[in-house]
Amino acid sequence: MNFSLEGRTYVVMGVANKRSIAWGIARSLHDAGARLIFTYANERFEKPVRDLGDSLEGQESLYYECDVTDDEAIKKTFAEIKNDVGTIHGLAHCIAFANRDELNGEYMNVTRDGFKLAHDISAYSLTAVAKEAYPLMTEGGGIVTLTYLGGEKVVNNYNVMGVAKASLDASMRYLANDLGKHGIRVNAISAGPIRTVSAKGVGSFNTILKEIEERAPLRRPVSQEEVGDTAYYLLSDLSRGVTGEIIHVDSGFNIIG
Numbered sequence: 001m002n003f004s005l006e007g008r009t010y011v012v013m014g015v016a017n018k019r020s021i022a023w024g025i026a027r028s029l030h031d032a033g034a035r036l037i038f039t040y041a042n043e044r045f046e047k048p049v050r051d052l053g054d055s056l057e058g059q060e061s062l063y064y065e066c067d068v069t070d071d072e073a074i075k076k077t078f079a080e081i082k083n084d085v086g087t088i089h090g091l092a093h094c095i096a097f098a099n100r101d102e103l104n105g106e107y108m109n110v111t112r113d114g115f116k117l118a119h120d121i122s123a124y125s126l127t128a129v130a131k132e133a134y135p136l137m138t139e140g141g142g143i144v145t146l147t148y149l150g151g152e153k154v155v156n157n158y159n160v161m162g163v164a165k166a167s168l169d170a171s172m173r174y175l176a177n178d179l180g181k182h183g184i185r186v187n188a189i190s191a192g193p194i195r196t197v198s199a200k201g202v203g204s205f206n207t208i209l210k211e212i213e214e215r216a217p218l219r220r221p222v223s224q225e226e227v228g229d230t231a232y233y234l235l236s237d238l239s240r241g242v243t244g245e246i247i248h249v250d251s252g253f254n255i256i257g
Protein backbone atom coordinates (compact mmCIF):
# COMPACT_ATOMS: atom_id res chain seq x y z
CA MET A 1 0.00 0.00 0.00
CA ASN A 2 1.24 3.45 -0.95
CA PHE A 3 0.74 6.26 1.59
CA SER A 4 1.98 9.04 -0.63
CA LEU A 5 -0.50 11.75 -1.66
CA GLU A 6 1.00 11.98 -5.18
CA GLY A 7 -1.70 12.65 -7.77
CA ARG A 8 -4.16 13.84 -5.13
CA THR A 9 -5.66 17.28 -4.55
CA TYR A 10 -6.66 18.70 -1.16
CA VAL A 11 -8.48 21.90 -0.17
CA VAL A 12 -6.99 23.75 2.84
CA MET A 13 -9.31 26.37 4.36
CA GLY A 14 -8.14 28.88 6.94
CA VAL A 15 -4.48 29.77 6.37
CA ALA A 16 -3.95 33.30 7.77
CA ASN A 17 -0.15 33.41 8.02
CA LYS A 18 2.93 31.22 8.44
CA ARG A 19 2.04 30.45 12.08
CA SER A 20 -1.42 29.11 11.18
CA ILE A 21 -2.10 25.45 12.00
CA ALA A 22 -3.66 25.31 8.51
CA TRP A 23 -0.24 26.22 7.08
CA GLY A 24 1.36 23.36 9.04
CA ILE A 25 -1.25 21.03 7.54
CA ALA A 26 -0.61 22.42 4.05
CA ARG A 27 3.15 21.78 4.36
CA SER A 28 2.67 18.19 5.56
CA LEU A 29 0.26 17.42 2.70
CA HIS A 30 2.56 19.10 0.17
CA ASP A 31 5.60 17.17 1.45
CA ALA A 32 3.56 13.96 0.96
CA GLY A 33 3.08 14.89 -2.72
CA ALA A 34 -0.37 16.51 -2.68
CA ARG A 35 -1.51 19.35 -4.94
CA LEU A 36 -3.11 22.06 -2.80
CA ILE A 37 -6.06 24.38 -3.18
CA PHE A 38 -6.22 27.24 -0.66
CA THR A 39 -9.35 29.18 0.24
CA TYR A 40 -9.33 32.47 2.13
CA ALA A 41 -12.13 34.49 3.73
CA ASN A 42 -11.70 37.78 1.85
CA GLU A 43 -9.26 39.74 -0.30
CA ARG A 44 -7.35 40.88 2.80
CA PHE A 45 -5.98 37.32 3.05
CA GLU A 46 -5.36 36.72 -0.65
CA LYS A 47 -1.80 38.06 -0.83
CA PRO A 48 -0.42 36.41 2.35
CA VAL A 49 -2.01 33.08 1.36
CA ARG A 50 -0.72 33.26 -2.25
CA ASP A 51 2.77 34.23 -1.04
CA LEU A 52 2.83 31.22 1.30
CA GLY A 53 1.33 28.76 -1.21
CA ASP A 54 3.64 29.93 -4.00
CA SER A 55 6.65 29.33 -1.72
CA LEU A 56 5.97 25.58 -1.92
CA GLU A 57 8.25 23.86 -4.43
CA GLY A 58 6.75 21.80 -7.23
CA GLN A 59 3.18 21.78 -8.44
CA GLU A 60 1.17 24.99 -8.68
CA SER A 61 -1.28 25.65 -5.84
CA LEU A 62 -4.70 27.13 -6.60
CA TYR A 63 -6.48 29.90 -4.69
CA TYR A 64 -10.16 30.78 -4.17
CA GLU A 65 -12.01 33.23 -1.96
CA CYS A 66 -14.63 31.60 0.29
CA ASP A 67 -16.65 33.39 2.98
CA VAL A 68 -18.05 30.43 4.96
CA THR A 69 -20.87 32.58 6.41
CA ASP A 70 -22.40 32.83 2.91
CA ASP A 71 -23.98 29.69 1.42
CA GLU A 72 -24.00 31.13 -2.11
CA ALA A 73 -20.28 31.94 -1.78
CA ILE A 74 -19.50 28.36 -0.71
CA LYS A 75 -21.54 26.99 -3.64
CA LYS A 76 -19.72 29.30 -6.06
CA THR A 77 -16.26 28.39 -4.71
CA PHE A 78 -16.79 24.65 -5.04
CA ALA A 79 -18.41 25.04 -8.48
CA GLU A 80 -15.23 26.88 -9.58
CA ILE A 81 -13.02 24.20 -8.01
CA LYS A 82 -15.05 21.49 -9.78
CA ASN A 83 -14.70 23.36 -13.07
CA ASP A 84 -10.93 23.89 -12.64
CA VAL A 85 -9.77 20.57 -11.17
CA GLY A 86 -12.78 18.19 -11.24
CA THR A 87 -11.98 15.76 -8.44
CA ILE A 88 -10.60 16.51 -4.97
CA HIS A 89 -9.43 13.92 -2.43
CA GLY A 90 -10.06 15.77 0.80
CA LEU A 91 -10.35 18.97 2.76
CA ALA A 92 -8.90 20.54 5.90
CA HIS A 93 -11.34 22.88 7.68
CA CYS A 94 -9.36 25.22 9.93
CA ILE A 95 -11.91 27.97 10.49
CA ALA A 96 -13.37 29.37 13.72
CA PHE A 97 -14.38 32.70 15.21
CA ALA A 98 -16.00 34.15 18.33
CA ASN A 99 -16.15 37.73 19.61
CA ARG A 100 -12.98 38.20 21.65
CA ASP A 101 -14.87 39.97 24.44
CA GLU A 102 -16.76 36.69 24.91
CA LEU A 103 -13.53 34.68 25.19
CA ASN A 104 -12.66 35.70 28.74
CA GLY A 105 -14.45 36.06 32.08
CA GLU A 106 -17.76 34.34 32.70
CA TYR A 107 -19.30 32.16 29.97
CA MET A 108 -22.84 33.35 30.70
CA ASN A 109 -22.03 36.90 29.61
CA VAL A 110 -22.33 35.56 26.03
CA THR A 111 -24.99 37.33 23.96
CA ARG A 112 -27.53 35.61 21.69
CA ASP A 113 -25.85 37.15 18.66
CA GLY A 114 -22.36 36.20 19.91
CA PHE A 115 -23.53 32.64 20.47
CA LYS A 116 -25.01 32.46 16.96
CA LEU A 117 -21.91 33.97 15.36
CA ALA A 118 -19.53 31.53 17.10
CA HIS A 119 -21.68 28.56 16.08
CA ASP A 120 -22.21 29.81 12.53
CA ILE A 121 -18.50 30.22 11.75
CA SER A 122 -16.94 27.61 14.09
CA ALA A 123 -19.48 24.79 13.80
CA TYR A 124 -22.05 25.11 11.01
CA SER A 125 -19.39 26.05 8.42
CA LEU A 126 -18.02 22.47 8.48
CA THR A 127 -21.42 21.11 7.46
CA ALA A 128 -21.97 23.86 4.88
CA VAL A 129 -18.57 23.15 3.30
CA ALA A 130 -18.92 19.34 3.45
CA LYS A 131 -22.25 19.56 1.58
CA GLU A 132 -20.60 21.35 -1.38
CA ALA A 133 -17.27 19.47 -1.27
CA TYR A 134 -18.35 15.83 -0.99
CA PRO A 135 -19.76 15.58 -4.56
CA LEU A 136 -16.26 16.45 -5.84
CA MET A 137 -14.76 13.54 -3.88
CA THR A 138 -15.65 10.99 -6.56
CA GLU A 139 -12.76 8.69 -5.58
CA GLY A 140 -13.61 8.86 -1.85
CA GLY A 141 -11.75 11.15 0.49
CA GLY A 142 -11.11 12.61 3.88
CA ILE A 143 -12.28 15.67 5.79
CA VAL A 144 -10.41 16.97 8.82
CA THR A 145 -11.43 19.79 11.15
CA LEU A 146 -9.70 21.41 14.12
CA THR A 147 -11.19 21.26 17.60
CA TYR A 148 -10.03 21.90 21.16
CA LEU A 149 -10.29 20.27 24.60
CA GLY A 150 -12.50 23.17 25.74
CA GLY A 151 -15.33 21.55 23.76
CA GLU A 152 -15.12 18.38 25.88
CA LYS A 153 -14.35 19.86 29.31
CA VAL A 154 -14.53 23.32 30.86
CA VAL A 155 -11.40 25.34 30.12
CA ASN A 156 -11.69 28.74 31.77
CA ASN A 157 -12.11 31.66 29.34
CA TYR A 158 -12.69 29.45 26.29
CA ASN A 159 -16.40 29.93 27.00
CA VAL A 160 -18.69 30.15 23.95
CA MET A 161 -15.98 28.74 21.68
CA GLY A 162 -16.06 25.60 23.81
CA VAL A 163 -19.81 25.29 23.29
CA ALA A 164 -19.30 25.80 19.54
CA LYS A 165 -16.54 23.15 19.48
CA ALA A 166 -18.88 20.68 21.19
CA SER A 167 -21.30 21.33 18.34
CA LEU A 168 -18.46 20.98 15.79
CA ASP A 169 -17.40 17.63 17.32
CA ALA A 170 -20.96 16.25 17.17
CA SER A 171 -21.39 17.62 13.61
CA MET A 172 -18.17 15.80 12.62
CA ARG A 173 -19.63 12.51 13.88
CA TYR A 174 -22.95 12.99 12.07
CA LEU A 175 -21.11 13.94 8.85
CA ALA A 176 -18.95 10.81 9.25
CA ASN A 177 -22.18 8.81 9.43
CA ASP A 178 -23.68 10.48 6.32
CA LEU A 179 -20.55 10.35 4.17
CA GLY A 180 -19.12 6.93 5.05
CA LYS A 181 -21.24 5.29 2.34
CA HIS A 182 -19.52 7.56 -0.20
CA GLY A 183 -16.09 6.40 0.96
CA ILE A 184 -15.49 9.72 2.70
CA ARG A 185 -14.09 9.81 6.25
CA VAL A 186 -14.59 12.76 8.60
CA ASN A 187 -12.33 13.29 11.64
CA ALA A 188 -11.07 16.01 13.97
CA ILE A 189 -7.72 16.93 15.43
CA SER A 190 -7.86 18.34 18.95
CA ALA A 191 -4.73 20.47 18.96
CA GLY A 192 -2.99 21.67 22.08
CA PRO A 193 -2.49 25.44 22.43
CA ILE A 194 -0.25 26.90 19.71
CA ARG A 195 0.65 30.61 19.47
CA THR A 196 -1.36 31.68 16.42
CA VAL A 197 -3.16 34.93 15.55
CA SER A 198 -6.41 33.21 16.65
CA ALA A 199 -4.95 32.18 20.00
CA LYS A 200 -4.29 35.87 20.77
CA GLY A 201 -8.07 36.29 21.06
CA VAL A 202 -8.45 33.85 23.94
CA GLY A 203 -7.95 35.15 27.48
CA SER A 204 -5.26 33.51 29.65
CA PHE A 205 -3.67 31.73 26.69
CA ASN A 206 -0.20 32.21 28.22
CA THR A 207 -1.36 30.60 31.48
CA ILE A 208 -2.49 27.49 29.65
CA LEU A 209 0.80 27.27 27.72
CA LYS A 210 2.72 27.35 31.02
CA GLU A 211 0.44 24.63 32.47
CA ILE A 212 1.17 22.41 29.45
CA GLU A 213 4.93 22.72 30.06
CA GLU A 214 4.44 21.83 33.74
CA ARG A 215 1.75 19.11 33.56
CA ALA A 216 1.38 17.60 30.08
CA PRO A 217 2.95 14.11 29.83
CA LEU A 218 5.38 15.34 27.15
CA ARG A 219 6.08 18.54 29.18
CA ARG A 220 6.05 20.74 26.07
CA PRO A 221 3.59 22.42 23.69
CA VAL A 222 2.93 20.87 20.26
CA SER A 223 3.78 22.49 16.92
CA GLN A 224 1.90 23.23 13.71
CA GLU A 225 4.09 20.57 12.06
CA GLU A 226 2.97 17.88 14.52
CA VAL A 227 -0.67 18.75 13.87
CA GLY A 228 0.10 18.80 10.13
CA ASP A 229 1.54 15.28 10.24
CA THR A 230 -1.57 13.95 12.02
CA ALA A 231 -3.71 15.63 9.33
CA TYR A 232 -1.57 13.80 6.72
CA TYR A 233 -2.30 10.51 8.57
CA LEU A 234 -6.06 11.25 8.71
CA LEU A 235 -6.22 12.30 5.03
CA SER A 236 -4.11 9.36 3.78
CA ASP A 237 -4.90 5.64 3.45
CA LEU A 238 -2.99 5.02 6.69
CA SER A 239 -6.24 5.91 8.50
CA ARG A 240 -8.58 4.12 6.06
CA GLY A 241 -10.41 2.39 8.94
CA VAL A 242 -10.89 5.57 11.02
CA THR A 243 -13.87 7.93 10.85
CA GLY A 244 -15.84 10.04 13.32
CA GLU A 245 -12.75 10.20 15.54
CA ILE A 246 -11.04 12.97 17.50
CA ILE A 247 -7.25 12.58 17.74
CA HIS A 248 -5.66 14.70 20.48
CA VAL A 249 -2.34 16.16 19.37
CA ASP A 250 -1.71 17.91 22.66
CA SER A 251 1.32 16.31 24.38
CA GLY A 252 -1.20 14.10 26.18
CA PHE A 253 -2.61 16.96 28.23
CA ASN A 254 -6.22 15.75 27.81
CA ILE A 255 -5.53 12.62 29.91
CA ILE A 256 -4.48 14.66 32.96
CA GLY A 257 -7.09 15.50 35.65
Ligand SMILES: CCCCCCc1ccc(Oc2ccc(Oc3cccc(O)n3)cc2)c(O)c1
Nearest residue numbers: 096097098100148157158193198199201205208
Ligand atom coordinates in the same frame (compact mmCIF):
# COMPACT_ATOMS: atom_id res chain seq x y z
C1 LIG B 1 -8.23 29.34 27.48
C2 LIG B 1 -7.88 28.38 26.36
C3 LIG B 1 -6.45 28.60 25.88
C4 LIG B 1 -6.11 27.61 24.75
C5 LIG B 1 -6.86 27.99 23.48
C6 LIG B 1 -6.36 27.11 22.30
C7 LIG B 1 -7.02 27.65 21.07
C8 LIG B 1 -6.39 28.66 20.32
C9 LIG B 1 -7.01 29.16 19.17
C10 LIG B 1 -8.25 28.68 18.79
O1 LIG B 1 -8.90 29.17 17.65
C11 LIG B 1 -9.65 30.31 17.78
C12 LIG B 1 -10.17 30.85 16.62
C13 LIG B 1 -10.89 32.05 16.66
C14 LIG B 1 -11.09 32.65 17.88
O2 LIG B 1 -11.82 33.84 17.91
C15 LIG B 1 -11.08 35.01 17.84
C16 LIG B 1 -9.70 35.02 17.68
C17 LIG B 1 -9.06 36.27 17.60
C18 LIG B 1 -9.80 37.43 17.67
C19 LIG B 1 -11.20 37.32 17.83
O3 LIG B 1 -11.94 38.44 17.90
N1 LIG B 1 -11.80 36.11 17.89
C20 LIG B 1 -10.58 32.11 19.04
C21 LIG B 1 -9.85 30.91 19.00
C22 LIG B 1 -8.87 27.67 19.53
O4 LIG B 1 -10.08 27.23 19.10
C23 LIG B 1 -8.26 27.15 20.67
